[in-house]
Amino acid sequence: MYQILRKKELNPTVTQMEIVAPLVARKAKPGQFIILRVNEEGERIPLTVAGTNPAEGTVKIIFQIVGGTTALLNAKKEGEYIQDFVGPLGVATHTDGIKKVCIVGGGVGCAIAMPVAQEFHRLGAEVTSIIGFRSKDLLILEDEFRACSDRLVVMTDDGSYARHGNVTVPLKEMLEAGETFDMIITIGPLIMMKFVTLAAKPFGVPVTVSMNPIMIDGTGMCGGCRLTLIQDGKRVTKFACVDGPDFNGYEVDFDEAMSRGRMYFDFERHAYEETCNLLKGGN
């Protein structure tokens, strides 16, 4: 059992928790993920590590309440326990040789982008961060990004805060103005990562995307998290849990990944409603 040491609501749909898991805290690096189960009968869900405190033995996770399991997790209080917490899984984000980086985060993806930005900042790289949200209510981690970025651009889709528009707008402006980066790292909805990749393509800047497909074991056993890379015109199957979650954006078949991500859409929506009703009934 793993204790929830601290819990904080970042916005009405996004929650941050610090979980006591000393072995994971000691090892986890930015870009890696964990898998958890809330209770004995629960499903396994992957969440990317949003930070660690090795001295305290805690791992920070940030999640959006989207389905039955995240609703159940969000119902847990500070001091309570979750059943299983395993990691760190996946390959850490590559930082070698990157002196100037642009981090592009969208929505709850910013929670994963933040430790990556912090890591580059710690390594002395020049960090530009572009973070986007649907509206002001959903904004998270602005202060944290400001602290680790040489330059920060905040965008909202509806213009309710900061600049109006999506994250590709300032990225394109920078690239068109002749700015270069050693790497663009983008983390967020698949559709956003696809368009960030397309925006960068004419300028030849390398793009790393962080994939978050449906997973079960997360250790390279079930193959559910497979995705297709197009390498030299050939379609190659990769597994996000052991080969990723970071991939070269130019190689990823985003449309396929988006389709696969919706496999259990109806099931998830039903589970979410059921869980919410159950939780309401309990109060």
Next chain:
Amino acid sequence: MAINPKKHEMPSQEPLVRAHNFNEVALGYTAEIAVEEAQRCLNCKNRPCVQGCPVNIAIPDFISKMKTGDFEGAYQIISQSSALPAVCGRVCPQESQCESKCTLGIKFEPVGIGRLERFAADWHNEHSTEAPKMPEPNGHKVAIVGAGPSGLTCAGDLARKGYKVSIFEALHTAGGVLVYGIPEFRLPKAIVAKEVEGLKALGVDVETNVVIGKTLTIDELFEDGYEAVFVGSGAGLPNFMNIPGESYKGVYSANEFLTRSNLMKAYKDDPVTPIMKGGKVAVVGGGNVAMDAARTALRLGAEHVYIVYRRSMEELPARKEEVEHAIEEGIDFRLLQNPVEVLGYNNPENPRDPKNGFVTGLRCIKMELGEPDAKGRRRPVPIPGSEFVLDVDTVVIAIGTSPNPLIKSTTKGLEVNSHGGIIVNEEGLTSRQGVYAGGDAVTGAATVISAMGAGKVAAKGIDEYLMGK
């Protein structure tokens, strides 16, 4: 008394009843049948059955006990050699091991050794209240990677010798393939849990949620005071066919399909982990895993389940008993057929159509058997122009696995072969001092009992290594 030429039939659930539930298919002998079956054993001098057993159970000795109704005595003899008797009695391919060597089998049907083993183990689990004797500690610590058949066996053998054994398991439950792969109707999970409890009673620690290679490395295990490590990390990533359409929704690897149903309990009525149920299902492959997947699909409510296999019934690698069970339950075997493409739904008018990207069919080609290959197996060759489409909603691919890369990539000096399997010598020792390995991590996908045999060999190797230190 004349010897009954046939072994006593295993009482089983009726095929058409069991095809709709997840309860165990085989119900087990009664005490009367067990004694009668035991009496068929000739207790011959040269004991060929013992050589046929990968863990060398003293088979005639335990059967002699059963002849007199001393089932606990029989269990005690089995448990000297096997850490998992109730499991082996159910899933071992006895027909190609102990029973294939049985002297009685020359003239008649062999003794039902597996069924007797199962009876003794179940009898013990039901009746015995005695706690096992804790072995005298010998002061040495050994780490086991993976709580599957090889790891549990290795742990059991070492614990009985007094070693302090810790098993590190990546998943949330111990058992490995016994819990994620083999379905409830063939091996109830309560039996696996009971066998694991038995090991814990011997002083074995089981740490779940630890991925060796990630959470801890093998080098760190040595730093933590473990003097030897056994790697039984099991099968790895599933193989796919590399044909178009394998990413459509509704295409599963057998590992994923079975893990969702078994480990994550998606077979229950209101599951928290989803799985596609109902419709028409094609399972590609002819091994035991393919049989398990097909029979699971049927029980999940499929209208029709096909097994698509590129060779003929004769080459089908699954156990005969499993194939017979599958046929009785109504699985449709499409032999000498091979998939060439998975078909999916695409509505060009509406890219947001929720049906887009779901499987609609499996295009296959008919095959014929050509010249024998290097192993003497006749190679299947496609018949030009014979393509056709099976109308299905779900495709499960059960064509094997490749070893997991996690340990190899984080352990310096651990040599692997061209298939990624860890290289070991006849004692189970790898290229690293003090590191032993066995099971699917070494051989690639194989049987539970061969993994157990490898765990046993390694336990002996580790004991000799640490005692000789």
